[in-house]
Amino acid sequence: MNIPKKIQDLMNSESSKNNLKPEHQExxxxxxxxxxxxxxxxxxxxxxxxxxxxxxxxxxxxENNENTCENCKKLDGKIFENEENxxxxxxxxxxxxxxxxxxxxxDNNKIVTDERFEEFINITxxxxxxxxxxxxxxxxxxxxITDITLNNFNKTHKNFNFSKDVxxxxxxxxxxxxxxxxxxxxxxxxxxxxxxxxxxxxTGIMGNFSKIIKILQKTLNDTQNLNLDIDxxxxxxxVEALNLISNENIDSFIDIFLENRDKYxxxxxxxxxxxxxxxxxxxxYKTLKFKTY
Numbered sequence: 225m226n227i228p229k230k231i232q233d234l235m236n237s238e239s240s241k242n243n244l245k246p247e248h249q250e251x252x253x254x255x256x257x258x259x260x261x262x263x264x265x266x267x268x269x270x271x272x273x274x275x276x277x278x279x280x281x282x283x284x285x286x287e288n289n290e291n292t293c294e295n296c297k298k299l300d301g302k303i304f305e306n307e308e309n310x311x312x313x314x315x316x317x318x319x320x321x322x323x324x325x326x327x328x329x330x331d332n333n334k335i336v337t338d339e340r341f342e343e344f345i346n347i348t349x350x351x352x353x354x355x356x357x358x359x360x361x362x363x364x365x366x367x368x369i370t371d372i373t374l375n376n377f378n379k380t381h382k383n384f385n386f387s388k389d390v391x392x393x394x395x396x397x398x399x400x401x402x403x404x405x406x407x408x409x410x411x412x413x414x415x416x417x418x419x420x421x422x423x424x425x426x427t428g429i430m431g432n433f434s435k436i437i438k439i440l441q442k443t444l445n446d447t448q449n450l451n452l453d454i455d456x457x458x459x460x461x462x463v464e465a466l467n468l469i470s471n472e473n474i475d476s477f478i479d480i481f482l483e484n485r486d487k488y489x490x491x492x493x494x495x496x497x498x499x500x501x502x503x504x505x506x507x508x509y510k511t512l513k514f515k516t517y
Contacts, residue, residue: 278336280408281305283327284313296322303329307383314385324384325400341407343514344422345399348429351505355391362494366390367398368429377401402429411458416467417474418514423482430502431489437462439488443481482506 286292286300295316304310310324328336352368363370371390378386381404386397406425407413410433415421427436434456441454444465452461469477489495489502 277331278328279331281327281329282307282310282324283335284310284322285325286322292321293317296320303327303333307381310383312383314383320385323386323397324381325396326404338403338413339515340413340418340421341403344407344425345402347422347512348402348426349395349398351426351501352429359494359497362497364390366393367395369393369398369401373401373405377405411463414463414467417469419509419512420466420474420478422512422514423478423509426505427485430498430505431485431492433458435488436485439484440466440481443477443484447477447480478509482509 282304284299284302284304286296288297288300293316299313299316299322304324307324314320314322314324316322328338330336349367352365355366356364358364363372369390374387374390374393378384378388384400386400387393406428410425410428412421412425412428415424424436424440437458438454438456440458441452441456441462444450444462445452445454448465448469450465452465486506490499495502
C-alpha cells in the first residue's frame with residue numbers, strides 16, 4: 225500500500241493509539257482512509273517503476289474449438305468495463321459454452337494478475353482437492369465449492385454463464401468464485417499482513433465468515449484495548465485495527481485469534497468429519513512462505 229511513511233508512522237505511534245482525543249483520532253483516521261482510497265492496494269509498478277492503476281473489468285471467453293460458432297468467435301476476448309454491460313449476452317445460442325470472467329487491467333489495458341490472490345488460491349485448491357460426495361454433515365463439494373455456493377453465485381452473476389452442476393465446475397470458474405466472493409468482496413485484499421490475510425480467507429472457507437469476523441473483532445478488543453462493535457461485519461474500522469498491529473505483535477495476535485477460532489470450529493456440525501483436515505491445514509500456516517506484496 226503506497227501510503228506516505230509519515231502517515232503510517234503517525235498511525236502506528238503510541239501518541240495515535242493512546243494520547244489523542246477522540247475527535248483528533250477521528251481526523252487521523254479520515255486522513256488515513258483518504259490515503260488508502262487514493263493509493264489503493266491494487267496499485268502496482270511496472271518494470272520501469274511507473275505506478276499502474278489496476279481496475280476490475282470483464283472478458284468474454286469462447287471455447288474456440290471446431291464446434292465454436294462464428295458469432296462466439298467474434299466476441300472472444302471482448303472487454304466489458306462493468307458486468308452490467310454484458311446483460312443478456314450469454315448464452316448466445318442453446319448449449320453455448322462461452323463465459324464471462326473478471327479480469328484485472330492496468331491503465332494501458334493490459335491484463336495483469338493479483339499475485340497475492342494467485343498464491344492464496346493455489347494453496348487453497350491444493351487443500352480442498354477435487355469433487356467430494358456429500359456426507360451426513362456436509363454437502364457435496366468441488367474444490368471446496370458447494371452446490372449452494374455455486375447456485376448463489378450464479379444468481380448474482382447471471383451473465384457469466386457458469387456451470388449449474390457443481391460436479392462440472394471448471395478450475396477457472398472455481399477461481400473466479402473464490403476471487404469475487406471470498407477475496408475481493410470480503411476485503412481480504414485490504415489486509416496488509418500477508419499471512420493474516422490468507423488465514424482470514426482460508427478460515428472463511430472453513431466456516432461462517434460473519435461468525436469468524438465476530439471472533440476476530442473480540443480478539444482485537446481483548447488484545448489491542450479497542451472497543452470495536454462485534455457485529456460480524458468486516459468494515460473499515462476492523463481492517464484498520466488489523467493493519468495497525470505492529471510487526472512485533474502480529475504473530476502473537478494470530479496465535480490468539482486461531483485459538484479462539486478453533487473453539488468456534490469445534491462447535492460446527494461438520495467438525496467431526498473435517499477436524500483432521502482443518503488441524504493439519506492450520507499447522508501449515510506458520511510454515512507458509514509468502515512473497516512480499
